[in-house]
Amino acid sequence: MQTQLKKAGETMDRRLEHMRKEFSEIRAGRANPAVLDKVKIDYYGAPTPVNQLAAVSVTEARTLTIQPWDASVLRQIEKAIQTSDIGINPQNDGKVIRLIFPPLTEDRRKEIVKDVQKIAEETKVQIRNVRRELIDKLKAMKKDGELTEDDLKQGEKKAQDLTDKYVKEVESVSAVKQKEILEM
DSSP: OHHHHHHHHHHHHHHHHHHHHHHTSOOOOOOOOGTTTTOOEEETTTTEEEGGTTEEEEEEETTTEEESGGGHHHHHHHHHHHHHHSSEEEEEOOOOOEEEEEOOOOOHHHHHHHHHHHHHHHHHHHHHHHHHHHHHHHHHHHHHHSHHHHHHHHHHHHHHHHHHHHHHHHHHHHHHHHHHHOOO
């Protein structure tokens, strides 16, 4: 039973980390290098992320600077950013590329908050699905004679406690992200 609980906890943890990663990729009006994580450049035949070809840094609150180690890929990085869905036009001065993040409108902030809430709700559903699968496994173990009725009840309570802990964490992380988006 402990093994099953541990596996379920690890799966819930992965769901939470995935949500955090998705949140980090949301453009919230502030310069964040994570928005470039999905942008890849064809570098000698291999799709390569921008952060492996250049130094990416936040120079001001709303400005991201990309300085490639190999100047020959500057144009490719610029084109990749333009064709990506991040919605920012790169400014190329021949040595570095600057991405200036415009301030968000109130309506856009509300849309982003809705997206954050949707992602958080999907994560909670995934966590609850892990709980359901865990309880199904525990019931199967009881049916096979591996667990007693008391062990099953205790396992169900531990599964619910674990689920509550992760759902609370999802709500907490989501609230922080929503506050960050709305206060800019």
